[in-house]
Amino acid sequence: MTDMETAGPEISVVVPVKDEADNLAPLINEIGASLTGAGIAHEIVYVDDGSTDATPDILRRLMSDLPAVRAVRHHVCCGQSAAIATGVSHASAPLIATLDGDGQNDPADIPALLNRYREAAEGGLVMIAGHRTKRRDTALKRLSSRIANGIRGGLLKDATADTGCGLKVFSRDGFLALPRFDHMHRFLPALIIRAGGRVISVPVNHRPRERGASKYGVWNRLWVGIIDLFGVMWLARRAVRPDVEPLEPPG
Numbered sequence: 157m158t159d160m161e162t163a164g165p166e167i168s169v170v171v172p173v174k175d176e177a178d179n180l181a182p183l184i185n186e187i188g189a190s191l192t193g194a195g196i197a198h199e200i201v202y203v204d205d206g207s208t209d210a211t212p213d214i215l216r217r218l219m220s221d222l223p224a225v226r227a228v229r230h231h232v233c234c235g236q237s238a239a240i241a242t243g244v245s246h247a248s249a250p251l252i253a254t255l256d257g258d259g260q261n262d263p264a265d266i267p268a269l270l271n272r273y274r275e276a277a278e279g280g281l282v283m284i285a286g287h288r289t290k291r292r293d294t295a296l297k298r299l300s301s302r303i304a305n306g307i308r309g310g311l312l313k314d315a316t317a318d319t320g321c322g323l324k325v326f327s328r329d330g331f332l333a334l335p336r337f338d339h340m341h342r343f344l345p346a347l348i349i350r351a352g353g354r355v356i357s358v359p360v361n362h363r364p365r366e367r368g369a370s371k372y373g374v375w376n377r378l379w380v381g382i383i384d385l386f387g388v389m390w391l392a393r394r395a396v397r398p399d400v401e402p403l404e405p406p407g
């Protein structure tokens with residue numbers, strides 16, 4: 157066994173998927189190549205969120221070939237935020253990288269995000285957020301995303317140009333202490349700042365979807381997004397961060 161294996165992984169790559177059968181093997185290979193190439197001890201945790209295609213069968217097969225891959229499954233689709241939370245709970249590394257399971261995020265960006273995390277964290281609460289500087293989506297999706305990011309940034313002051321980017325690096329403990337709710341994954345920067353942390357954006361690559369179909373349109377994001385925005389503004393106003401001092405007995 158190498159030192160890397162005995163020490164356990166430094167980072168768990170958490171990938172939420174819903175009906176992404178054709179994207180599993182190509183993306184897992186890319187994640188493995190990127191992290192192994194950079195000498196980063198890792199595991200890959202897939203969360204199948206109640207897929208109705210061949211996703212669970214293919215994951216089982218890939219797991220038996222590739223020891224770095226683990227997978228868990230929701231019997232019923234619970235949404236992307238719940239899937240990410242399940243993956244983080246099941247992860248065994250202290251650091252987490254998330255990315256979309258459709259191949260639009262580039263795993264080759266993970267080592268740079270991890271380096272930025274190592275430079276910035278120093279024991280504090282830090283999230284590194286990918287910023288898709290050249291979106292490879294339809295014009296409608298790009299426009300709606302720009303408007304949503306503008307309104308969200310203006311109201312929440314979350315200091316993040318692209319909160320919807322699936323590519324992020326953060327600590328497992330930091331995430332597990334955040335409030336949980338459906339759709340929280342689009343508000344992670346605001347929630348980290350609410351918890352007293354910092355968010356640093358790093359430019360990342362973005363690629364067109366090659367296989368499978370998008371699960372989100374403009375409308376199924378817009379209306380819930382408006383409600384969520386008010387919910388997160390309320391949460392931010394109700395933030396309390398006590399500075400706790402342990403008392404020692406005299407002498």
Ligand SMILES: Nc1nc2c(ncn2[C@@H]2O[C@H](COP(=O)(O)OP(=O)(O)O)[C@@H](O)[C@H]2O)c(=O)[nH]1
Nearest residue numbers: 172173174205235236239256257258370371372
């Ligand atoms: N767990 C889970 N993941 C989802 C769900 N909907 C989408 N995803 C995943 O979220 C990522 C981005 O979704 P996608 O449909 O490509 O959104 P788009 O890139 O914004 O069009 C992909 O990895 C999807 O598999 C869902 O209901 N549950």
Ligand SMILES: [Mg+2]
Nearest residue numbers: 256258260365
């Ligand atoms: Mg996508």
